[in-house]
Amino acid sequence: MKMSSRAGYLWALLSGVFLALSFPIPGLSILAWCAFVPLFKATDGAAPGKAFNLAFTAGLAGYAGMLYWVNIVMTTYGKLPLSVSFALYMFLCAYLALYPAVTLWLVRRGENAGISALVSFPVIWTGLEFVRSFLLTGFPWESLGYSQYRTLPLIQIADLTGVYGLSFLIALANVVIFRVLLSVSRKGATYPVRGLIALLVLMALTVAYGFGVLSRPESGPEQQVLLVQGNIPQDVKWDPAFQESTVATYERLTRLGCREPGTLVVWPESALPFFFQAEPVYAARVRALAAELKSPLLTGSPAVEKEDGLVRYLNSAYLISPQGAVVGRSDKLHLVPFGEYVPLAKLLPFVNKMVAGIGDFSPGKSAVPLQTDGARLGVLVCFEGIFPEVARSYVAAGANVLVNITNDAWFGRSSAPYQHLSMMVFRAVENRVPLVRAANTGITSAIDSRGHIDGMTPLFEEATLAAKVHPGKGGTFYNRFGDVFAILCLCGAAVCAGYPLKTSAKGKTKKK
Structure with a gap:
């Protein structure tokens, strides 16, 4: 019928x-x-x-x-x-x-x-x-x-x-x-x-x-990690009046959670809502914190550089050594359309970005892992974690730990933070390296190289998550051949x- x-x-x-x-x-x-x-x-x-x-x-x-x-x-x-x-x-x-x-x-x-x-x-x-x-x-x-x-x-x-x-x-x-x-x-x-x-x-x-x-059990040396979730409200994040409270929140949570020298401390995307490279007072405090705790610290912050007379803004992550020196910067490669730049901006002059604070971002030039004493970090900033090719490029370049720093406050109390996390599991399995994730408002988590989620923080709460990861070896078929x-x-x-x-x-x- x-x-x-x-x-x-x-x-x-x-x-x-x-x-x-x-x-x-x-x-x-x-x-x-x-x-x-x-x-x-x-x-x-x-x-x-x-x-x-x-x-x-x-x-x-x-x-x-x-x-x-x-x-x-x-x-x-x-x-x-x-x-x-x-x-x-x-x-x-x-x-x-x-x-x-x-x-x-x-x-x-x-x-x-x-x-x-x-x-x-x-x-x-x-x-x-x-x-x-x-x-x-x-x-x-x-x-x-x-x-x-x-x-x-x-x-x-x-x-x-x-x-x-x-x-x-x-x-x-x-x-x-x-x-x-x-x-x-x-x-x-x-x-x-x-x-x-x-x-x-x-x-x-x-x-x-x-x-x-x-x-097969995971093998190799362990890396202690502390993931910090500051829970900074999105509507005040870029307000200069809240810079002091923002930095103080991350300092307090990090001191409470970091119990062991050499622990890799990870702060989320744009945890520092100012140009870290050009801000003398707060940048000095962050560097001093890393030296005080004798631990490397990775933090998100925008960057600016001049090239051929043009100013380029980048969504970046800075690595600070246990001695308090800036030893590397990783720039976001895959930008969010209408969030970090406006596609076809000349043809769409009436369309604005949805992200407040800075002009259009530019993509980074290449996947460059950041080196610590215990690991080589491939940093995936927010949205680019859903693109397998970005993670593959970092691991192919030598990264043995993937780090996803993100700000999922945009999504509110919806399904999106959980959906975002589900995709990060595959980045770890595809490349056989652990992935640690620091999110401003959650979900902060650690994922081993077999996709097991070791801890999840609640949404919209201040939190820290301590985890131990085994830096991976990479070299999978998918990583090599895509x-x-x-x-x-x-x-x-x-x-x-x-x-x-x-x-x-x-x-x-x-x-x-």
Whole structure:
């Protein structure tokens, strides 16, 4: 019996709800494995155009539920009217919804040409996820595989395939589950024997690999780390009148938490809301604190430099030695559009940044690890932690500990800080190095090289987190060769897209 149009869209909406619920919060990761089953039911036998519309609906619902916090950023800190904020939010969700829409359109075209969805859906979905990671500066926020960040035996394959291996596996499972249910409920439907065998084999290999990695204890010297969460309100952060209280807060928390000389102390992104390199009084106090505690101290602060007569502002991290000397600076490489700079500013003179305090930032030039006595630090500043290639470049350059300094105050008490953290887990596993994270308002945490989260601070509270990490060795397949698996999937997607055109052309030739 043919499904009504209204019922089809209700099934599509259910897929969107399942997809949103798969990610933090609430993080019902099990739903990811069947999130697309209602959508497959809605699009079963549908024309490609209809499948596009239904999948767009599912994607719109899913991303709207996942990214609702964008409105908090735009209304609270961007000072946009709610109507304007909502319009921009829906525009972003509509852009992201195009990816599942195009995927289902290509899958249905492929099925009409004889390509099974068991092949086409996981390949196309994964390939387009990869495209989303770099197109229009990239927005790989919560790719499908990130939903499993707590399932340690599954995520270990990220050191081979990145997060895309998990996305592929989940996408394949959705098709198999739908085909199994269809074979039970519909007379004459074929049981997906080969698809089920392929899924079970891949799952078994993934889990076996994961348990093999988890059974190997971490080795090597330990590095004591103290992560400091100052909880400085965003609305006063850049007010010069609060500089004294800001510095005093970080001094107090650091003295209370640092019990052992040589402990690596990490303060968050822009913990010092002034130009550290040009501020004599407060900068001297911070250097003196490192010398007093006999511990290296990493802190976020903007930087300024002149190049060819032009002034460049950078979002940076400074490393201070246990002797109180500044021994290195790391500059943010991947900037936040509309947060740290305005894309196409000359064409959009009416658009302003949402971050107050400084003019447009410029990106850093290269990934340069910062050297301490116990570790070589690759610093990921806020948003750039969601880009695997940035973490890879630091580890390839010699970093054996990744440090994510961030200010997630923008997100309020929403799901976004938890979603942000979930992606950091994969940076550690992909490169087999620990990742420590200091966030202004939380979530501050430490993650070992197998993705285990060792402590999480509460949101919007002053806190410190002490942890011990084992600097990693890197050298994983993913670190050396990057997104080979995702690129292969993208090539497979291109084949799936081109094959129906080829068969259509052959059909026309035969008719002639």
